[in-house]
Amino acid sequence: MFAQTDLTRLIASKSSTAVSIFMPTHPTGKEVRQDPIRLKNLLADAQSRLTMAGLSEADAVTILEPATALSEDRDFWQHQSTGLALFIDENQTREYRVPLNFEELVVVGKKFHIRPLLPILAADGHFSVLTVTGDKATLFSASRYQLVEDRTVALPERTSVENDYENPVQASPPARPNVGTANIPNAQVYGDSPPDFRKTRLQEFVAEVAKATENILSASPQPLVLVADAEIGGHFQQSSDLGQFLAGVVEVNANALDTSGLHSLAYAKVQGRLDSGRVEALNNAAELLGRGEPTATSDIADIVRASHQGRISTLLLHDGEPIWGHYDREADKLEAGPDFESSGEDLLGVAAIETLQHGGDVHVVSSEELPTETEAVALLRY
Numbered sequence: 001m002f003a004q005t006d007l008t009r010l011i012a013s014k015s016s017t018a019v020s021i022f023m024p025t026h027p028t029g030k031e032v033r034q035d036p037i038r039l040k041n042l043l044a045d046a047q048s049r050l051t052m053a054g055l056s057e058a059d060a061v062t063i064l065e066p067a068t069a070l071s072e073d074r075d076f077w078q079h080q081s082t083g084l085a086l087f088i089d090e091n092q093t094r095e096y097r098v099p100l101n102f103e104e105l106v107v108v109g110k111k112f113h114i115r116p117l118l119p120i121l122a123a124d125g126h127f128s129v130l131t132v133t134g135d136k137a138t139l140f141s142a143s144r145y146q147l148v149e150d151r152t153v154a155l156p157e158r159t160s161v162e163n164d165y166e167n168p169v170q171a172s173p174p175a176r177p178n179v180g181t182a183n184i185p186n187a188q189v190y191g192d193s194p195p196d197f198r199k200t201r202l203q204e205f206v207a208e209v210a211k212a213t214e215n216i217l218s219a220s221p222q223p224l225v226l227v228a229d230a231e232i233g234g235h236f237q238q239s240s241d242l243g244q245f246l247a248g249v250v251e252v253n254a255n256a257l258d259t260s261g262l263h264s265l266a267y268a269k270v271q272g273r274l275d276s277g278r279v280e281a282l283n284n285a286a287e288l289l290g291r292g293e294p295t296a297t298s299d300i301a302d303i304v305r306a307s308h309q310g311r312i313s314t315l316l317l318h319d320g321e322p323i324w325g326h327y328d329r330e331a332d333k334l335e336a337g338p339d340f341e342s343s344g345e346d347l348l349g350v351a352a353i354e355t356l357q358h359g360g361d362v363h364v365v366s367s368e369e370l371p372t373e374t375e376a377v378a379l380l381r382y
Contacts, residue, residue, distance in 0.1 A: 002085070002096045002120045003141070004356060010112045011353060015089035017055065017063065019046050020113035022102040025080040035080070036071045042106050043068055046088075049108040053342065066093040081146070087112050099145040109342060115322060115349035119364045120145060121356060127223040127247065127274065129266045130213055131254035132232050134202060135159070137209040138254075139216065140262075142225075144274065147263040153216055156208040158201075203235050210240035223247035223273055225266040227254045247273055278363045281314045282370075285377040295382075298374040301334045304347050306378055307354035315355045317376040318367045322346035348376055 021042050026032050043064050050060035061068075067088055070076050083100040086093060098120060107113035120143055129140040129147060137155040140147050217224060226236055227250040240246070248269030254262065288296035297303060304327045306312050325336030325347045336347060352362045355378075371377060 002098055002117050004121055006094075006096065007114060007117075007121065007353065007356065010087055010094070010114060011357075013087075013089060013091070013112065015091065016110070017050065017053065017089060018109055018112045019050070019063070019086075019088040020105075020107040021046060021067070021084075021086040021088070022105040022116050023084050024102050024104070025077075025082060025084045025097070027080050027082065032077055032080070035077055035084075038104070039067070039071045039084075042104060043071065045106045046108060049106065053108060063088060063090050067095075070095065085117060107341075109345060111343075111345055113322070113346060113349065114353060115346050118317075118349070118352050118362060119319070122278075122362055122364050127225060127266075127270045128217070129225050129227060129262065130209075131262070132206060132209055132226070132228040132236060133254055134232070137212075139213070142263060142266060144267060144271070147259060147266070153212075155212050156205060158205045202232070203239075206232055206235040207239040210236050210242075214240060214242060217242065217245050221245065223270050225250065225269045227252065227257070227262060227266060229253050277361070278365065281316055281361070281363055281379065282365065284314075284379060285316055286371045288379070289371055289374075289377065295380045296377060297380065298371065298377045300336070300347060300375065303376055303378045304334055304351050304354075305332065306380055307351040307358070307360075310354075310358035310360075311380050311382060312351070312355045312358070312360045312378045313381045314361045314363065314379040315352055315376065316363050316365055316370060316378075317348045317352060318370055319364050320367055320375075323348050323375065351376070351378075 021039075023035070023038055023042055025035050047057075047060045047064055050063065051057055055063075067086055070086075070093075079097070081097045081099045083098045083102040085096045085098060085102070088094075096117070098117065100116070100119060102116055105113075105116065127142050128150075129142050131138045131140070135158045139150045139153050139155060141150045142148075213224070222245075224242060224245050225248050226233060226246065228236060230251045233249050233251055237246070237249070248266075250265045250269060252265070257265070285296055289298060297306070300323060303312070303315070307315070308327070308329050322341075323336060323346060324338060324340040324343070325334060326340055326343055326345050327334045327347065327350065334347070355362055367375075
């Protein structure tokens with residue numbers, strides 16, 4: 001999964017030559033065998049562009065060598081999503097398998113070309129999914145495109161339900177209270193029947209999960225969808241104080257779902273909330289532009305300038321062709337045109353990156369959704 005931390009690493013990469021490759025891939029079917037051939041063709045294009053940019057053929061081959069090895073890696077092609085992005089420089093090769101439908105594209109310049117990946121980072125795409133069963137809790141990071149387990153967080157763990165009740169009873173005498181003879185039933189020893197004891201332990205476990213989830217979301221706020229059966233879901237909602245963060249509950253045993261099914265059910269619960277932000281931003285953009293308000297602009301130069309200044313609260317941009325150019329921040333000078341394609345600098349991509357880096361929201365929309373005759377609209381903080 002491509003996350004904002006990956007974006008930060010790519011931006012921070014210091015390189016004299018950056019190669020960005022995007023291509024469609026196929027998880028299954030006979031097309032899987034064509035994907036390595038497609039990559040080889042794109043790498044040949046990249047090599048040609050590198051030599052045109054001044055590299056020797058030997059240096060170009062060396063830079064592309066790790067990616068070339070991927071084209072021969074049979075196992076690599078057996079584990080694909082619907083899109084593959086490669087970022088290559090003289091230091092390393094990064095590959096991201098993402099659920100986006102890319103057009104084939106090769107960009108060679110001084111910076112990596114990120115814009116095709118922006119839908120993954122869009123503000124209308126991020127939410128969390130928490131699955132809770134009787135003995136396990138798992139948190140997933142999700143978007144409208146994909147769902148991936150978040151292995152960076154620590155959630156409470158629980159031993160088996162049987163051990164909850166039986167281990168204390170079976171322990172050696174010093175480990176348990178001497179409150180009865182050995183032939184007294186367990187329920188009399190502990191005061192609870194096995195079902196009551198297990199229910200209490202389940203409630204305690206779910207309460208611990210709820211507390212841990214609250215702490216996680218307080219540090220990184222986003223909507224949460226809970227997936228659990230009715231009993232566990234009820235305990236969770238009674239124990240948690242998530243308020244508006246809890247976007248919905250799917251009452252089903254998570255063990256019965258594969259990743260695709262889990263994503264589909266969870267996204268259905270949160271889609272309305274996620275879409276509302278984009279729709280509201282589009283309506284605000286049309287209204288503010290229509291009134292000529294200074295807090296909205298569709299001028300590319302103004303958008304790029306404002307993004308570097310951290311003034312954009314929300315950026316709406318189309319999902320079409322790049323706008324090649326260069327912005328000199330110190331001189332406050334912007335130049336644009338096809339001649340700048342060799343630099344690999346897409347002005348709207350740069351504006352989006354700067355907006356995200358300054359805590360703003362980015363929405364990637366179709367050209368038809370944007371106000372007439374605009375390629376992007378920025379809603380400004382001031």
